[in-house]
Amino acid sequence: DQQVKQNSPSLSVQEGRISILNCDYTNSMFDYFLWYKKYPAEGPTFLISISSIKDKNEDGRFTVFLNKSAKHLSLHIVPSQPGDSAVYFCAASARRGTSYGKLTFGQGTILTVHP
Amino acid sequence: EAGVAQSPRYKIIEKRQSVAFWCNPISGHATLYWYQQILGQGPKLLIQFQNNGVVDDSQLPKDRFSAERLKGVDSTLKIQPAKLEDSAVYLCASSLVWTGKNIQYFGAGTRLSVL
Known part of the structure; x- marks a missing residue:
């Protein structure tokens, strides 16, 4: 049961253009979402997150949008740089009392930014 | 600040052998997680510790996998037989507290090949 899905295995973008990575979820209990970036031979690193009380969160070149009714979130990278080339994972968690439970990850999207 | 340390980086064993992985979390992080990432998939939680107590091990194959976190710091994950x-x-x-936004910091991982 894949509760978090990234339906695009890969994305190729020209340097300077916008990269849009998409993620869909099925569990309506999820209320906190994160994006992680992973380079080869390294562990995932936290990029940006969003709570379900918001529909947008911005950090520099990275913006995450959340559409709760559609159970969809997206990560926008503007402008894209060659150093952004990596695997991007979407993750979600559900509140357990006053804290959050485990992260459920999507399958990842390989982003390639061409110079 | 030192990151999450894992060893070994690579391990090759034959099926039915046993193997152990070690993890040292970021200093002061009370919560520790072990994930399994199969090629082409996102990380899947195996077990979560809060200090040295188990919070979630629902997806740990307990007939062959075991994990411990002595003294609430280092942790080992064992597979027997593989x-x-x-x-x-x-x-x-690892994460700082099991509350709030659950931003987890990952080590580089151990790549296991079972032949």
């Missing part, structure tokens, strides 16, 4: 389908990257992560 199967071919255990070939994966085993990631350790």
